[in-house]
Amino acid sequence: MADSPVTINSPGGQSAPANSEPSPQEQKQMEQAYAQMKRKMAMEEIGRKIKHKIMVLSGKGGVGKSTVSTGLALSLAQQGHRVGILDIDITGPNVPKMMGLDGRRLHVENKRIHPAEGHLGVKVISMAFLLEDEDTPVVWRGPIKLGAIQQFIGDVEWGELDYLIIDFPPGTSDEPLTVAQSLPNIDGMVIVTTPQQVALLDSRKSITFSESLKIPVLGVVENMSGFTVNGTAAPGTSLNIAAPGGKTLTATADDDGRFSVTLDIFKQGGGQATADEFGVPFLGALPFDPGFVRGGDDGVHRIVSEPDGPSAHAFANVVEAIQAQLSDGTDSGLEIV
Numbered sequence: 001m002a003d004s005p006v007t008i009n010s011p012g013g014q015s016a017p018a019n020s021e022p023s024p025q026e027q028k029q030m031e032q033a034y035a036q037m038k039r040k041m042a043m044e045e046i047g048r049k050i051k052h053k054i055m056v057l058s059g060k061g062g063v064g065k066s067t068v069s070t071g072l073a074l075s076l077a078q079q080g081h082r083v084g085i086l087d088i089d090i091t092g093p094n095v096p097k098m099m100g101l102d103g104r105r106l107h108v109e110n111k112r113i114h115p116a117e118g119h120l121g122v123k124v125i126s127m128a129f130l131l132e133d134e135d136t137p138v139v140w141r142g143p144i145k146l147g148a149i150q151q152f153i154g155d156v157e158w159g160e161l162d163y164l165i166i167d168f169p170p171g172t173s174d175e176p177l178t179v180a181q182s183l184p185n186i187d188g189m190v191i192v193t194t195p196q197q198v199a200l201l202d203s204r205k206s207i208t209f210s211e212s213l214k215i216p217v218l219g220v221v222e223n224m225s226g227f228t229v230n231g232t233a234a235p236g237t238s239l240n241i242a243a244p245g246g247k248t249l250t251a252t253a254d255d256d257g258r259f260s261v262t263l264d265i266f267k268q269g270g271g272q273a274t275a276d277e278f279g280v281p282f283l284g285a286l287p288f289d290p291g292f293v294r295g296g297d298d299g300v301h302r303i304v305s306e307p308d309g310p311s312a313h314a315f316a317n318v319v320e321a322i323q324a325q326l327s328d329g330t331d332s333g334l335e336i337v
């Protein structure tokens with residue numbers, strides 16, 4: 001019997017010969033589906049190759065998310081872990097600057113984006129690498145921005161990592177949602193707050209937001225918690241120090257003539273109170289340290305300029321508290337329901 005051409009019913013009900021060329025529109029749809037499938041597979045591979053993924057969020061801007069993200073990454077690298085930072089902030093990215101990678105551009109090889117290596121070998125990917133120059137703000141409308149984030153995540157070649165820290169713009173916007181939906185197995189989120197009331201109210205919003213993302217809250221970090229003044233005076237001298245809020249603090253110089261006073265510039269204890277109220281862990285307090293501001297300007301992070309200083313120690317304590325929450329088979333973290 002002679003071969004008769006096979007026909008396939010198209011959705012419109014018309015039949016088309018199986019060997020006919022796809023239309024340009026069909027071709028485009030196929031290409032899009034293929035690209036989407038490849039990206040999904042890449043996401044799954046990223047999910048497998050990166051042991052822990054931690055999101056850093058805050059309800060309010062300027063509370064120190066990027067300082068905390070970079071500090072956590074460097075502190076983990078100090079422990080000998082393989083670490084990466086993903087900086088999702090398209091509009092005001094400053095992670096590269098803090099990591100000594102100012103002015104860096106994307107490195108693409110075989111259609112894969114390769115992270116830059118910052119201090120202590122931490123791998124950094126930032127939306128800032130897409131900017132033509134740092135003074136030009138990126139104005140991307142919502143869907144374009146979110147599409148770019150998805151593509152970005154899927155196209156990065158991280159290799160094997162122990163930790164990926166993800167830094168976000170402030171607020172409970174679409175970015176964390178997009179990342180949470182794209183990247184599998186996110187361990188949880190760290191909420192950064194300062195001790196002021198308004199920042200605390202906003203961090204409560206972040207905690208509630210975690211419910212909708214179905215991502216556990218690893219805990220709350222209180223940043224800019226207190227400013228420690230160290231000085232010297234004759235041993236045994238008693239000093240009165242004028243502190244914020246009209247308070248007077250007293251200190252006595254020890255036998256070596258040293259004294260130390262901590263000023264609560266923005267009050268204190270609010271992070272702990274928020275954590276208690278929501279039943280999530282308090283991960284610790286980070287001091288107010290002008291070295292963070294200098295580090296942001298000159299590109300040498302405080303943990304790098306003073307690896308054994310009080311701020312580095314405070315970060316190490318926070319890292320330890322986070323690790324205690326991670327799902328290494330012992331603790332699955334806490335999820336608010």
Ligand SMILES: Nc1ncnc2c1ncn2[C@@H]1O[C@H](COP(=O)(O)OP(=O)(O)OP(=O)(O)O)[C@@H](O)[C@H]1O
Nearest residue numbers: 061062063064065066067170224287288289292293
């Ligand atoms: N513990 C700290 N002590 C002193 N200065 C700090 C501390 N943490 C952050 N800063 C300073 O506060 C400013 C804001 O910090 P950072 O950029 O990390 O905040 P952010 O929450 O990421 O901001 P944004 O919401 O714009 O992304 C920076 O100048 C930074 O150097």
Ligand SMILES: [Mg+2]
Nearest residue numbers: 065066089168
């Ligand atoms: Mg930031």
